[in-house]
Amino acid sequence: MAKILVVDDEHSILETLQMFLEEKGLKVFTADTGARGLKIFKKKQPQIVILDIRLPDKNGLDVLKSMMKNNFPSKIIMITAFQDMETTIMAMKRGAFDYIHKPLDIDQVEQAVDRAVSILKIDKETPSLKTISIKPSNPLAIIGKSEKMRNIFKMMGLVCTSRVNVLLQGETGTGKELTARVIHMNSFFKNDPFIVFDCSAVVDTLLESELFGHEKGAFTGADRTTKGKIELAGNGTLFLDEIAQLPLKIQGKLLGFLQRREYTRVGGATVLKSSCRIVAACNSNLSDMVNKGRFKEDLFYRLKVFTIQMPPLKERLSDIPLLVEHFLNKINLELGTMVTKIQKGVMEQLVNHTWKGNVRELENTIVQALVGCCGNVLLRDDIDKILTLNRSLPVMGLESFSLAHVEKDHIKKTLSKLNWNKSQASKVLGITLPTLRSKIKKYNITPV
Ligand SMILES: Nc1ncnc2c1ncn2[C@@H]1O[C@H](COP(=O)(O)OP(=O)(O)OP(=O)(O)O)[C@@H](O)[C@H]1O
Ligand SMILES: [Mg+2]
Structure with a gap:
């Protein structure tokens, strides 16, 4: 029988909940102060707690914090008369399982308790995976054992x-950039730079100078000589992402460079040399682009x-379980979560x-699953x-399901989960820090 502790200073609530929860077959303990609640909590180790925020002797949020420090897994459901967002967010951040507002709606209480009971049951039935641990994973590991990956x-x-x-x-998200990095890290020139240049991210007029650099005075605004990506790559690797997006004129100059290994900066006459390796990536078929004259x-x-x-x-489905375990390890570490179990059926899904x-x-x-997860x-x-x-995103067409909305929401949740540590958040989101900053500005996301 699952044990549940209810902490509230209103005796009528204690009585109502006790009756209701006992009828549901739970062993119920009650306390009318934070101190008494903590004492019972330590002694009885209930799996579920219903905890009021405004208590006569303590703030419920502090009681929650003390309870979360214990190492037996409890699902703590907060209840309060406060409707403010700050308290809710603080409670969720401190590890609360759910949050219910007063006046209490018994259906809501039942739903939250049922969910907690069901998750506790799944938790008990599911073994921990030995392959998942809270240890740093190699960010440059390419996971896969399928023949294609071998x-x-x-x-x-x-x-x-x-x-x-x-x-x-390869299609988007198949690991082209990761592969380029790993090739570099395993080359004899791994200590030389690895420079990324996204051919689609720069306006055409700036592409040439970004790639080859420019001399002071080469064009309006060129107030100093600047090195291009080729020069920055030195004897290392230049990763040219989305190569198909490169305009024909720049393609010509790049070809010249590849043939002679020499180039000049925009507006310059000095011939420069570079022996960098070019790794180009493309998610469309480049030979089709050739046929189309592009x-x-x-x-x-x-x-x-x-x-x-x-x-x-889809051509290496057998790698999915390995990838899932790899990402659980990686994301647990980044988010500070402890998801070490996978419910039966998830892999099939x-x-x-x-x-x-x-x-x-x-x-x-x-x-996304770990950001919203409240257990292991x-x-x-x-x-x-x-x-x-x-x-459902592409078909729904509703405003709340727009990509922008989901993106904003996801960035917001991630930032909040990581206490607004932007550099960590940018890693988790898989975007650069400047991109994250520009998205925060664009969507007007603020800490709450
Ligand atoms: N085999 C793999 N093992 C582990 N992680 C992988 C693997 N393949 C891809 N990833 C991860 O998936 C994400 C996407 O990979 P990557 O950016 O390399 O894809 P891409 O092919 O460059 O995609 P795009 O064409 O959209 O730029 C990254 O976080 C990367 O680390
Ligand atoms: Mg890429």
Whole structure:
């Protein structure tokens, strides 16, 4: 029989809840002060607590904090007459399981208690996975044991011993950038820079100077000589993301560089040299772009000498369980959560899903599940909600389901979970710190 403790200074509430909860088959303890509540809590170790915030001797939020310090898992449901957002957020941040407002609606209490009982039951039935621990995981690990991934590893091994240029092709989220980083880290020039340049993120007029640098006075506003990405890459790697977006004119200059290994800065005459390795990434088929006349054939042949085709997740479903465990380890550490169990059926759910966003989408799903998680089990219900919401996005068309709305909401939750540590949040969200800052500004997200 599950034990439940109710802490409230209103005796009528204690009596009503005691009667109601006993009828539900729970062993009920009651306390009318914070101190008495804490004493019973330590002695009886109830699995569920219903805790009022305004108590005569203590603030319920402090009682919650003391209870959370104990190492037996309790689901603590807060109740209060305060309707303010700050208290709710503070309670959730301190680990409350749920939050109910007064006047008490008995249906709401029942729902919260039932949910707690059911999660406790799942928790008890589900074994902890030995493979999940709260230890730092290697951020440059490429997870996969499928044949497709084993072939990718072989190709990476081959490429690491030379400076040959590499073309990485594959759908969005298949791990092109990660692969580029790992190739660099395993090359003999791993201590030289790894520079990322997103060909789609810079306006056409600035692309040339971003890539090749410019001399002082080369154009209006060029008040000092600036190095381009090629120069910054030195003897290391230049990762050219979204190479298909490069305008034809710049493609020509890049081709010239690849042929002679020489270039000039914009507005300059000095011939500069660089032996950096180019790793280019593309999520469309580059040869189609060549056929359409949108990509220079010569450049394509230069780049494709060593092509690695990243498989979409649907072609390596057997890797999903490994990826899930990897992300649980990684995200637990980043969010400070302790999800070490996976409810029966979750893996099947994940394997059966159509991952249009590939590994990135899978990782984001696990992040979303852990941000909203209040225990140590990855629950089928939670995954179901996330997958349903994500799947319904394009068809719903309702304002609250717009991508912008979901993005804003997700950024907000992540920041709040991480106490507004923006650099940690940017890592968890998989975006750069400046991008996160610009999104916070764009969506007007403020700490509450
Ligand atoms: N095999 C893998 N093992 C572990 N993590 C992976 C793997 N593949 C991708 N990831 C993770 O998935 C996310 C997306 O990967 P990445 O940015 O490399 O994809 P991409 O192919 O460059 O996508 P896009 O085309 O959208 O830029 C990253 O967080 C990356 O670490
Ligand atoms: Mg990428």
